[in-house]
Amino acid sequence: xxxxLVGDGSAVIEPxxxxxxxxxxxxxxxxxxxxxxxxxxxxxxxxxISLHLTPWSQAIVNGIVKYAYPPTGQLDTTVVLxxxxxxAELGESFPVSYARxxxxxxxxxxxxxxxxxxxxxFIDARSPxxxxxxxxxxxxxxxxxxxxxxxxxxxxxxxxxESARVNPVLLECAEAVNAQMDVERGVSGxxxxxxxxxxxAFTWTPAFAMYDVYxxxxxxxxxxxxxxxxxxxxxxxxxxDLNERWMHCTSEGAxxxxxxxxxxxxxxxxxxxxxxxxxxxxxxLGPHNPGVQKAVANKAIFxxxxxxxxxxxxxxxxxxxxxxxxxxxxxxxxxxxFKAAYKRADHHGFSLSxxxxxxxxxxxxxxxxxxxxxxxxxxxxxxxxAEVRPGIKWLALGVxxxxxxxxxxxxxxxxxxxxxxxxxxxxxxxxxxxxxxPPQPVSARQFLRVSFLGVGILAVAxxxxxxxxxxxxxxAGLLLVVLPGYFIYKALVARDVLFVATSVLLVGAAVVSFxxxxxxxxxxxxxxxxxxEIARHLMRHADEAAExxxxxxxAHPRPEEWGxxxxxxxxxxxxxxxxxxxxxxxxxxxGTTHAVx
Amino acid sequence: xxxxxxxxxxxxxIALLLGGxxxxxxxxxxxxxxxxxxxxxxxxxxxxxxKRKPQMDVARKxxxxxxxxxxxxxxxxxxxxxxxxxxxxxxxxxxxxxxPVAIERDRECGAMVAGKLPKTGATRGVGECGQ
Numbered sequence: 001x002x003x004x005l006v007g008d009g010s011a012v013i014e015p016x017x018x019x020x021x022x023x024x025x026x027x028x029x030x031x032x033x034x035x036x037x038x039x040x041x042x043x044x045x046x047x048x049i050s051l052h053l054t055p056w057s058q059a060i061v062n063g064i065v066k067y068a069y070p071p072t073g074q075l076d077t078t079v080v081l082x083x084x085x086x087x088a089e090l091g092e093s094f095p096v097s098y099a100r101x102x103x104x105x106x107x108x109x110x111x112x113x114x115x116x117x118x119x120x121x122f123i124d125a126r127s128p129x130x131x132x133x134x135x136x137x138x139x140x141x142x143x144x145x146x147x148x149x150x151x152x153x154x155x156x157x158x159x160x161x162e163s164a165r166v167n168p169v170l171l172e173c174a175e176a177v178n179a180q181m182d183v184e185r186g187v188s189g190x191x192x193x194x195x196x197x198x199x200x201a202f203t204w205t206p207a208f209a210m211y212d213v214y215x216x217x218x219x220x221x222x223x224x225x226x227x228x229x230x231x232x233x234x235x236x237x238x239x240x241d242l243n244e245r246w247m248h249c250t251s252e253g254a255x256x257x258x259x260x261x262x263x264x265x266x267x268x269x270x271x272x273x274x275x276x277x278x279x280x281x282x283x284x285l286g287p288h289n290p291g292v293q294k295a296v297a298n299k300a301i302f303x304x305x306x307x308x309x310x311x312x313x314x315x316x317x318x319x320x321x322x323x324x325x326x327x328x329x330x331x332x333x334x335x336x337x338f339k340a341a342y343k344r345a346d347h348h349g350f351s352l353s354x355x356x357x358x359x360x361x362x363x364x365x366x367x368x369x370x371x372x373x374x375x376x377x378x379x380x381x382x383x384x385x386a387e388v389r390p391g392i393k394w395l396a397l398g399v400x401x402x403x404x405x406x407x408x409x410x411x412x413x414x415x416x417x418x419x420x421x422x423x424x425x426x427x428x429x430x431x432x433x434x435x436x437x438p439p440q441p442v443s444a445r446q447f448l449r450v451s452f453l454g455v456g457i458l459a460v461a462x463x464x465x466x467x468x469x470x471x472x473x474x475x476a477g478l479l480l481v482v483l484p485g486y487f488i489y490k491a492l493v494a495r496d497v498l499f500v501a502t503s504v505l506l507v508g509a510a511v512v513s514f515x516x517x518x519x520x521x522x523x524x525x526x527x528x529x530x531x532x533e534i535a536r537h538l539m540r541h542a543d544e545a546a547e548x549x550x551x552x553x554x555a556h557p558r559p560e561e562w563g564x565x566x567x568x569x570x571x572x573x574x575x576x577x578x579x580x581x582x583x584x585x586x587x588x589x590x591g592t593t594h595a596v597x
Numbered sequence: 598x599x600x601x602x603x604x605x606x607x608x609x610x611i612a613l614l615l616g617g618x619x620x621x622x623x624x625x626x627x628x629x630x631x632x633x634x635x636x637x638x639x640x641x642x643x644x645x646x647x648k649r650k651p652q653m654d655v656a657r658k659x660x661x662x663x664x665x666x667x668x669x670x671x672x673x674x675x676x677x678x679x680x681x682x683x684x685x686x687x688x689x690x691x692x693x694x695x696x697p698v699a700i701e702r703d704r705e706c707g708a709m710v711a712g713k714l715p716k717t718g719a720t721r722g723v724g725e726c727g728q
Contacts (some may be wrong), residue, residue: 041709081710083705083708083710084702085705085708089704091647093644094721103688106634106688106690106691107690107691108690109634110633110634110690110691140634140635196609243710246706246707246708246709247706247707247709247710248708248709270711271711272709272711272712273709273710273711274710274711278710280705280708282674282704283705284690285674285688285689285690286673286674286689286690286698287673287676287689287690287694287697287698288633288689288692288693288697288698289697290697290699306710307721308714308721309714309717309719309720309721310721314716319711320711320712320713321711321712321713321714322710323709323710438682540653574677
């Protein structure tokens with residue numbers, strides 16, 4: 001027995017006449033929306049899909065940052081590193097003596113830095129002579145306030161401020177700053193950086209304190225504690241000529257790299273040379289040299305240590321474990337690069353970041369419900385859109401492109417807000433596609449052609465990936481080969497225009513949230529796209545299961561054939577009805593109806 | 598690859614990295630034309646650099662040069678200087694010479710800064726390097 005069909009292939013809705021009232025299209029849409037939203041929240045909130053896909057998303061972000069991150073901050077920042085090997089060279093032992101620190105600060109002072117952060121926490125009292133020596137060196141460096149000096153302090157705790165935990169003698173010409181490090185996030189490592197705090201008085205963290213000096217000296221807008229929030233660090237990965245000349249910066253071969261990626265994740269093989277320009281204390285304490293002069297004079301100096309078995313290591317998404325001082329240097333680099341528009345992060349509690357994540361999830365769920373089999377109300381709504389004259393459509397496209405161009409030409413808060421217009425137009429376009437896309441006829445010849453095309457794309461992408469990975473690294477391989485390859489595959493082979501459109505929209509939304517005035521860090525777009533794909537397939541399977549179930553129901557209308565009572569069968573009918581997509585209503589077949597009454 | 602880089606680094610040294618020229622003769626001399634810090638301490642030139650004792654301080658404004666300087670065989674971080682016919686050692690960064698003092702070999706060449714350290718279940722003590 002077959003159902004009469006409407007134009008789109010779905011069955012005619014017949015009036016229900018059963019004991020258990022089954023949900024109509026609108027109720028089904030609401031139930032499916034709630035279910036998908038709940039699944040999305042669970043997956044994203046409890047680090048399910050998001051955590052597993054973060055390395056891939058992060059690798060893509062690394063690829064973008066590699067080409068888009070300006071060198072502004074890198075040019076202004078230098079790390080002076082006291083390495084483990086330097087201890088022996090200098091006849092020193094751990095912990096480094098106050099006298100040696102004083103010598104390093106003397107050497108720094110001779111090169112004229114703009115500001116200095118000392119990433120050594122001087123907590124315990126030492127001999128008065130040693131303390132006097134280091135205090136004098138700090139005051140000489142400070143030059144009566146001309147060169148601000150900041151000393152690392154432990155995180156506030158036990159009701160004590162940061163400064164209360166630093167040897168007070170040393171704070172005569174220096175300020176204590178909170179060198180607290182945020183927690184690591186899976187394989188991505190540390191992605192966020194606190195801005196400041198304090199139990200009684202507010203104190204900046206090192207990077208923010210150093211940026212305040214920069215802003216004051218360079219007449220840039222200063223940050224106030226009220227305006228600042230924790231930072232989402234963009235880990236720059238520009239090459240540093242200075243570092244490459246004395247550090248071991250080589251990477252493993254392409255094939256081994258690929259094996260590591262497949263065995264672990266794209267972040268399995270990281271860089272060994274930091275982004276921040278670095279000199280060692282041996283370079284600094286050696287004879288005066290124009291190169292050291294260039295690295296230190298009028299720069300923000302982060303003086304830290306790299307010793308074994310003392311902790312103070314930072315795991316980043318880009319580099320192998322680094323000495324902790326690089327975290328502060330990178331955060332400062334972000335501040336100098338983005339200034340007041342640095343990327344905000346707040347993963348805890350209700351925040352702008354969680355609102356944007358929620359909106360992206362909502363956006364994905366709505367698209368999931370509307371693509372493939374849009375319900376009647378959506379089709380009716382969008383049918384009006386189809387009647388819009390082509391001239392107006394072209395005009396809308398022109399306006400969207402103009403606004404995007406204006407945003408890139410004049411990157412201000414206002415232009416970023418204007419980006420919402422093309423984004424909304426994009427949403428409408430996707431919905432329009434979903435409602436009006438005709439089914440794709442497939443001939444035998446076309447099937448073969450598409451199959452060959454798919455294999456060809458796969459082969460070319462694999463070869464290109466190896467080539468690009470060898471020369472430019474895995475981030476570039478993912479960004480320039482894998483992503484475009486997948487898009488081309490979806491567009492040309494799978495002919496899944498809706499996937500491409502949805503992905504482009506998600507990327508657009510992520511870009512808008514990244515730019516001023518929202519200024520959030522990178523979004524995990526890979527996770528949203530993967531969620532879109534997985535949920536879409538699950539919904540398709542659920543729809544097919546419901547179709548099979550109701551076919552069986554038509555063949556076996558009586559409850560005794562199913563081995564259950566009429567009530568139970570009614571509930572099962574109700575549940576399978578929820579799985580139906582679009583307006584298909586196969587639950588009200590005459591035979592079935594009579595059977596369950 | 599690593600070996601090639603090491604050879605390059607050792608050949609050119611920090612001298613090229615930092616804009617100087619490779620060292621030439623061992624007995625090369627320089628002329629100290631000024632002090633780079635407000636006060637410079639002159640030490641004795643004890644071959645055991647850790648036992649060197651301060652002999653006198655010279656303020657920048659009291660500098661009466663030039664001083665003749667030579668390398669300190671005990672440490673590349675010091676220079677030997679002749680002050681009033683007496684020999685002292687002075688921290689290399691603290692003085693200005695008429696030409697750059699090139700380092701013969703950059704001992705930091707091939708340094709590993711980023712990398713995974715083996716995890717240990719112990720806390721580092723004090724002075725176990727035996728220096």
